[in-house]
Amino acid sequence: MQQLSLTARLTLFFTSLSCIVLLSLGWLIGASIDAHFKEQDHHALSGKLELAQHIIERVNSEQEVRNLADQLSDALVGHHDLAITILDKQGQVILASETVKFPAEYLQRARSQTSPTLFSWDANGDHYRGLVSVFTTKDPQYAPITVAIATDIAHHQEFMASFRKTLWLFVFVAAALTSVLAWFAASRGLRPLRIMRERAAKVTANKLDQRLPLESVPPELADLAQSLNQMLARLEEAFQRLSDFSSDLAHELRTPISNLMTQTQVSLSQARDAQSYREILESNAEEYSRLARMIADMLFLAKAENGLSLANVEAVDIVRELRDLFEFYEALADEKTIRFDLQIEQSNAASWVIRGDRLMLRRALSNILSNALRYTSEGNSIQVHLQQQTSCIELKICNPGSTIPAHHLSRLFERFYRVDHARQHADGEGSGLGLAIVKAIIDGHRGQISASSENQLTCFTIHLPQQN
Template sequence: MNVQWAKSGDGEPRSQRSIARRLAVMFAVVALFVFALVGTGLFLVLRVQLEQHLRDSLDNRAEIARLIVSHVSNPDKWKMAKEKLADITPRDGSTMFAVASNDGLYNYGAPPLRDQIKRVQDHYGHFQPEGRAYEMLMTTLTIPPYMDRPPLQLFVAVDCSPNVRTMRAFGLALAALTALATVAVLFLSYSVARLGLAPLTRLTRDAQNVSPNNRSQRLNTRSLPFELEDLAKSFNGALERLDHAYGRLESFNADVAHELRTPVTILIGQTEVALTRDRPIEELRHTLQSNLEEFERVRAIINDMLFLARADQGERATGLVEVSLAAEVSRTLEFLEIPLEEAQVRATASGDARAFVNTSLFGRALSNLVMNAIQHCAPGATISVNIAREHGRVRIAVANPGEQIAPPVMQHLFDRFYRAESSRTNSRENHGLGLAIVKAVAEMHRGTVSATSAKGINTFAFSVARFGNEHRPMSEGGASAGAPLSAEHAQQARIAMGLSERHSTG
């Protein structure tokens, strides 16, 4: 198994973790456990069988010795019995016979001493004879008296060395085979894991081909295992979202560059013209007023970008105060009275509900929707603002007559940096962040946004939760939050008037 290395943050090489290597090691550990378990079972079974076989052999020899000794009735026959016991005793000493009695005449061999006996189980015992390397298995039989013979104690023992040698050889062979089998499983598992992870390697190669210059590259999900298919589809979905975000960001960068370049160019041109020769105070004042409008336009773009950046960080609306939304709509329409007159459109409001909102943010979102409606409806049209309750929220909808919006465009209208230039008129009068700000304000108030286009009416709506997190009005925060509303709306009105004058003079 090869070990891959990579550079760590401090420049030192470090070993990379390999899934194939980890799987191989885990399979080897499992195999070692199974082999050890099976080997232990076989070892125990073999030991029990050999022990039982040795006991059977010992019982047979003890029965023969018992038959020889039990028929002894006098000392003469005892001599014959001792000769028979000597005849059945192997020369290698693997079997031992001994007889003990109260009468020394009937003793035979060397019975084991009490301190030589180590283990006793049933009528079997193990003892270690002097001068022998291995223990012997012994059984003891009591022979009752017969005629002139007193009762006898018969000891029969067999050597355990064959069993010990067999178990030792079997244990060593089993350990060696287990080790070899584990190593074989380790290498075979690594090869199989590498083969099984081949689709993942292919996915890695496909992923490496994805770059900013090749954003359309996607992972090939054909012939993938189902475990990897969902991962590949999720990754392709992430690439798709990143591709769309990257495209919107490119478009936004171009739009912002254009929006900033235009006022900066105007500012530079007007300033250069003003500096070419002495100008009357009125001309300079007019130039400064025009420059101020351009500065306000630049500031609006920058403020929108900063606001959306804060919204991206999960910021929630604070300073919530319970207000009548109809009153807030009326205030907003009053501040936008000049843009409405310039566009020759009128606005009406209907419905009412009370909710906990940040009045400044609420007015900003509503102003964006009304300004969007003003820019995309013909003179003489009527813009309607409707307030309605729905499912614990309050929905504020702004509808205006206009050309129908295509369904593919509807899906992206509230996306940041998106401008449907081919579908909407006057798209160059905004920098593509107005509806995105509406969505951000709605989310700050735990609400949603929606857009519909049917029968010549385009409706853009956002909702806010009726109750804030505190479930109570905050009078102090409400007073401070409502203060900036007039200045902000006045600024938007001045920008709108400036755009209207610029287009009318153009």
Template sequence: MRTDSIALRLAGLFALVAVSVFVIIGGALYRQVDKSLDVLPNAELEARYSVLESAISRFGDPEHWGRLTNKLNLLSEEDKRIHFWVVSGNPTYEYGAPGPDVRRLAQGPLGIHEWQREDGTALKVLVSTLPGREQRPSLRFLIGIDVANVRQTHHDLAMALIACAALGVILASLLGYWVARIGLRPLRRVSRQAQQLAPPRLSGRLRPSHLPPELEQLVEAFNAALERVEGAYQRLESFNADVAHELRSPLTNLIGQTQVALTRGRSAEHYFEVLQSNLEDLERLRSIVNDMLFLARADQGSRLNNLESSSLAAEVAASLDYLDFILEDAGIQVTVEGDAQVQVDRNQLRRALINLLHNAAQHSEAGQRVRVAITVDRGMARVSVSNPGPPIHGEYLPLLFERFFRVDTARHNEGGNHGLGLAIVKAIATMHGGNVFARSEGGANTFGLDLPLTAIRD
């Protein structure tokens, strides 16, 4: 069992709670009993003093004093814990052979005191004074009681409380571990279900039935994550197939044309045509590879640092100049409305705008008009490129900016398009701290990007 398991952690928390409870309750109980035990010797001292005080105060001649000393002797023999001393200026009226330490105690303040004798015996001593009577001078009367039994009781009580606390903590830990193991059974069941899920079998889901509410939330979140992973896995499979398809066509052309050219002798003009055709396919391969490397850097969270203030209308105009011949051949007209000043990397922004405009031109008929609208809303500048066209189903709109995604699954590579243009637009918008959007309504399809008016840097 791993030491960082939830069951052991919960058992440790149960133990910590038990320690806290036992310390609080045990401490309060010990203090209460300690006060009660301290009261007992004090009460016994005061009771004995109240009995003897009147007898000592009544008599003041040597004859009666002798009777009193006999009574004190009998009391001392009956209870070895009790000690009596009488200290006075006349040795005749003294009792208990008081030594220097007793005399110092007798000369101190009246009341009950704790006294540690030289032999290590712990006593509680009641010191009182009695006025003189007849021949007897004033006295200091001391009654001492051995508190060793009380202290031993204190020690035994403390040991008993510690032992009970230790046993209680151990039992609380074991019971807590047992309870935690029982409580975590649903989690182990969910874990076994999760272990059975692995690519390519990602369509399964965890069953949230008969689970505590906390685990139901976890299972629902896990199932939602599985749906996202399954979608990403399916897109990855499709992406791999698309990459293979996009690379296979130019490679097949290169290999086929080269093999044909090498079958027999050809003229220099024919070899020139073959090399020129191969160069076009190689350029297409380089374009695909460069675009994929650019998207890979964007996926790693790369940001653009070469930002400068620029007019979006001016950047759109520069992009239209680049596409001038393509638009003229296609018979497409473009109108631009609005403007905004933003902090952008001009080269990357133009690349995104060219892709948007080229995408609109590809899906427009001759004589149609492409509309570019630049608006500002809530700190964002929006560039919308709209072209007339058949409606696009709503479920496809969020996927149009994915790599190699086409609504038309037949993969007609018209115009040398390899399905990365809109994905690059999304990457450039993300690198600027913006986003992309697509909508299809009113007989027009609109693609665009939002850019922050203020530059966002790492």
């Protein structure tokens, strides 16, 4: 069954269902017809018994008992399908049809019954249905007299046999017709799935812009088509990010490696003194250090993609960490005459304590503050706001500077992404991984981070849950 196509399964299902319905309907009709025949026979036989009762109840002498055979025979003239047997009180036969012999058990059982019961039996390949009743006479000494009347039901049996044969033939034809119609309906009904399959078959790594038309699919498949479109959109975005990442990575590694190769080739081109070699090695060491930091950051982000594990979870005081970072960057800030302005909502000290990895959180806050220092012009201040919200802390770091265009904001946290590629490494700092690391750390703490920039003010907003 699992190897059958969906069309074949639906066809088989509807065909089986139609056969079951037709057979059930045929059985119901057959049972109704058979019950009707029984009721009809019972009504006819009961009428003949009433006629016999009317004649027998007037019997008042021995001669009238002997005349019963003639009277009842005359009463049944023209009813060739009826058979009758009459027994006197001693069980002697008064009248009996030559072709039909009533079962003795039914004749004996009639004396103990209060009302006649319809019964059936077979004799010599023929089928009969009859009634047996016991009547009294006008003179009690001649009673009781047993009367059994039966009718041949061969024509009923023939009709039912013909009906069953017709029913089986009709069921077979209907099943065949239903199979064809079910296959056609299932094939037409599943056509949108085939269209979806054909569209999906056209999707390749170079053609991820293909989408399934929602307007041409039935409502039952609309959710599936929409889910597939969303999946394709995610794949397209992921492939684009992977392509950009590969390009950026190649570009980031090419510059330091080219510098190392150039300096090495120049140093080997002619003999130099020990001091010259030392200077070249020191310059190379700086490039190696930068490569090592870049590789370490990439490894950190790779681990974060598979679920960032917090090595040392402890109580972290956000206010204390911010003040420590202000002291760390104090010399650089004084050099550029930049001030740190920390604004804390009035609350108790315990309100700014969360559960997390202190070193990771410090690294995330340090990256944001270093970026703020880098892009804040001299004489301005970096504003840090702390606000208590429901079950979380909101931390907002804002610095004045050039407004970042809106289309760049959603990609600020991507690896190697820079708003201005022309200025990268102009100051010898940064690899384009800082904000990506910040987002990975905040996500690892089940927090959220977003960026906004307008009116020459760029803000990074962080929400950190206060976990128990």
